[in-house]
Amino acid sequence: MDIHFGTDGWRAVISDTFTFANVRLVAQAMADVVRQQYPDVAPLRMVVGFDTRFLSDRYAREVACVLAANGIQVDLARADTPTPVISHAIVLHQAQGGVMITASHNPPRYNGIKFKAAYGGSASPADCKLVEARLQQNEQEGRQPLILDFDDAQAQGLIQRFDPRPAYRDHLATLVDFETIRRGKLRVVVDAMYGAGRAYLAEFLRDAGAEVVELRGEMNPGFNGIHPEPIERYLQPLADALRSGDWRLGLATDGDADRIGAMAPDGRFIDPHVIMSLSLRYLLQQRQQRGMVVKTVSTTQMLNRLAASYGLEIRETPVGFNHISDLMMNHDVLIGGEESGGISIKGHIPEGDGVLMGMLLAEMVAAHGSDFQALLADLVREVGAFYYARNDFQLRAVNGRPPYTKSELVQRLTQSPPTTLAGMVVSQVLTNDGVKYMLQDDSWLLIRPSGTEPVLRMYAEAHSATMVESLLRAGETLVPPPGERNGSH
Known part of the structure; x- marks a missing residue:
C-alpha cells in the first residue's frame, strides 16, 4: 500500500x-x-x-x-x-x-x-x-x-x-491588540491565494479598524494554476497592488492558512525569517515576555542573535512543526517557527498560524507608527543584515523510488565534508535534518530532501545576496541534483 x-x-x-x-x-x-x-x-x-x-x-x-x-x-x-x-x-x-x-x-x-x-x-x-x-x-x-x-x-x-x-476570533483577541491596530489606521492588502484563509484574515483586520483589500479571495479549487505558497514568485498580484496605492502592509496566507508571508509597501517580499525575528523582538520589547525560542534547522540565525542578546534559550529542531509542538507543550516557549512561514506564540495552540501572525504583524506595524520600513531598519540595526534563498530540485524517480534516501545523502555529504564553502571556513557540520554547514560568520548552507514532495532543497543564509548565491552554487557541486531546478526564493 x-x-x-x-x-x-x-x-x-x-x-x-x-x-x-x-x-x-x-x-x-x-x-x-x-x-x-x-x-x-x-x-x-x-x-x-x-x-x-x-x-x-x-x-x-x-x-x-x-x-x-x-x-x-x-x-x-x-x-x-x-x-x-x-x-x-x-x-x-x-x-x-x-x-x-x-x-x-x-x-x-x-x-x-x-x-x-x-x-x-x-x-x-x-x-x-x-x-x-x-x-x-x-x-x-x-x-x-x-x-x-x-x-x-x-x-x-x-x-x-x-x-x-x-x-477562534474571540481567542485571537486575547493574543492580538485590536485597539493598537485601530489606532494605527492601517491600510492593508491581503492575498488569500484562493486558500482557506479567505475572509478570515481580511475580516479580522477590518474588525480591528484597518482598511483592507483582499486579493484572490474567491473560490478557485485549482488556485488558478499557482502553488498556494506565500513566497515571492507567487505573490506578484500582491506586489502590484501595494505599489498602486498608499498601502502600509501586504500579507499573504497559504492554501490552509497555517503559513504567513508579507510585503513592504514598495512590494519588497518579507520572508518568514524576518517576520519571526520582528515578532520575537516585539514580544520581548513591547510586551515584556520571555521564554524559549524554537526554530527549525532551516530558519534564520537572526533568532540566535536576538536570543543571545536577551539571554534566552534557543533550540533548533528538524523541519516539521510537530517538532516545535513537542517543545511548546513541554516548555515555556515564547515563539516557535520555521522558514516556511509556520509560526506560533505563547498562549496559542502548538500549531503554525498564518492568520494569527498576520494580525500580530499588523499590530507591530501599527505600534511603530504604521511605518513598516522603519520597523525593518530597526531590526537590521540590532542584529545585522541577513539574506536568504532556497533552491528546489525535482528528483527523478528511479524504478518508482527517489534516487537516494535522506540517510544516504547525509552519509555522502559527511564522509569528507568541505573545510571551506565560497571562501569561508566551515566551523561546524550538523546532521539534525539533512546536512547543515555552519560558517564562522553565522552564514550557513543546508541540503535536505523534502518530507512531503519528491524534491531536494538547498537553503542558504549569509550577510549579502552575493554570498547566498555563492553558497547555493557550492551546494550544487557537493551533490549534483538529479532533476530540474524549480527556482530560488
Missing part, C-alpha cells in the same frame, strides 16, 4: 493515489488508532475540516462518515476553514483528535490529510506510524472501512456541522 505519512500528514495526487477509496482506508486506520488510544473515553469526539481544494469538502464528508460509523462523534466544519482554526476547535471542543483535508502549500494537483492530536497540533510521528501500521494490518486482514450514510449519521447526532470562526 503506497500510503505514507510525511512531515505533516499524507499527501498525494488527486485521482492517482488520493482517491475516495484510499481516503476511507486512512480514515478507518485513524479511527482505529484513536479508539485504541482512548479506550475509556465515551463518546469519542473528533473535529474535521477542509480547505478550498478540488473535492476537499467531499473528502471531508467521507472521513466524517467513516469516523461516525466507528462510533466517533464528529464536528464537521460548515465551510472551508484554516487548519489552525480547526486545531483550535479540537482543543475547545475537548476532542480526542481531528482531521484536516488539505495539501497546504502543495501544487493544485495534490490533496492531503493532516492528522491532528487532542492538543491541537499535528499528531506525533509515532502516532502517524501507528496509522500506517494499522493501514497495513487492515489490508492484510481484508478489513474494509466502516461507513455510514451522511444524512443518517446527522440524524443520529454522530455528525454535527459547526462554525468555528466566532470562538
Whole structure:
C-alpha cells in the first residue's frame, strides 16, 4: 500500500493515489488508532475540516462518515476553514483528535490529510506510524472501512456541522491588540491565494479598524494554476497592488492558512525569517515576555542573535512543526517557527498560524507608527543584515523510488565534508535534518530532501545576496541534483 505519512500528514495526487477509496482506508486506520488510544473515553469526539481544494469538502464528508460509523462523534466544519482554526476547535471542543483535508502549500494537483492530536497540533510521528501500521494490518486482514450514510449519521447526532470562526476570533483577541491596530489606521492588502484563509484574515483586520483589500479571495479549487505558497514568485498580484496605492502592509496566507508571508509597501517580499525575528523582538520589547525560542534547522540565525542578546534559550529542531509542538507543550516557549512561514506564540495552540501572525504583524506595524520600513531598519540595526534563498530540485524517480534516501545523502555529504564553502571556513557540520554547514560568520548552507514532495532543497543564509548565491552554487557541486531546478526564493 503506497500510503505514507510525511512531515505533516499524507499527501498525494488527486485521482492517482488520493482517491475516495484510499481516503476511507486512512480514515478507518485513524479511527482505529484513536479508539485504541482512548479506550475509556465515551463518546469519542473528533473535529474535521477542509480547505478550498478540488473535492476537499467531499473528502471531508467521507472521513466524517467513516469516523461516525466507528462510533466517533464528529464536528464537521460548515465551510472551508484554516487548519489552525480547526486545531483550535479540537482543543475547545475537548476532542480526542481531528482531521484536516488539505495539501497546504502543495501544487493544485495534490490533496492531503493532516492528522491532528487532542492538543491541537499535528499528531506525533509515532502516532502517524501507528496509522500506517494499522493501514497495513487492515489490508492484510481484508478489513474494509466502516461507513455510514451522511444524512443518517446527522440524524443520529454522530455528525454535527459547526462554525468555528466566532470562538477562534474571540481567542485571537486575547493574543492580538485590536485597539493598537485601530489606532494605527492601517491600510492593508491581503492575498488569500484562493486558500482557506479567505475572509478570515481580511475580516479580522477590518474588525480591528484597518482598511483592507483582499486579493484572490474567491473560490478557485485549482488556485488558478499557482502553488498556494506565500513566497515571492507567487505573490506578484500582491506586489502590484501595494505599489498602486498608499498601502502600509501586504500579507499573504497559504492554501490552509497555517503559513504567513508579507510585503513592504514598495512590494519588497518579507520572508518568514524576518517576520519571526520582528515578532520575537516585539514580544520581548513591547510586551515584556520571555521564554524559549524554537526554530527549525532551516530558519534564520537572526533568532540566535536576538536570543543571545536577551539571554534566552534557543533550540533548533528538524523541519516539521510537530517538532516545535513537542517543545511548546513541554516548555515555556515564547515563539516557535520555521522558514516556511509556520509560526506560533505563547498562549496559542502548538500549531503554525498564518492568520494569527498576520494580525500580530499588523499590530507591530501599527505600534511603530504604521511605518513598516522603519520597523525593518530597526531590526537590521540590532542584529545585522541577513539574506536568504532556497533552491528546489525535482528528483527523478528511479524504478518508482527517489534516487537516494535522506540517510544516504547525509552519509555522502559527511564522509569528507568541505573545510571551506565560497571562501569561508566551515566551523561546524550538523546532521539534525539533512546536512547543515555552519560558517564562522553565522552564514550557513543546508541540503535536505523534502518530507512531503519528491524534491531536494538547498537553503542558504549569509550577510549579502552575493554570498547566498555563492553558497547555493557550492551546494550544487557537493551533490549534483538529479532533476530540474524549480527556482530560488
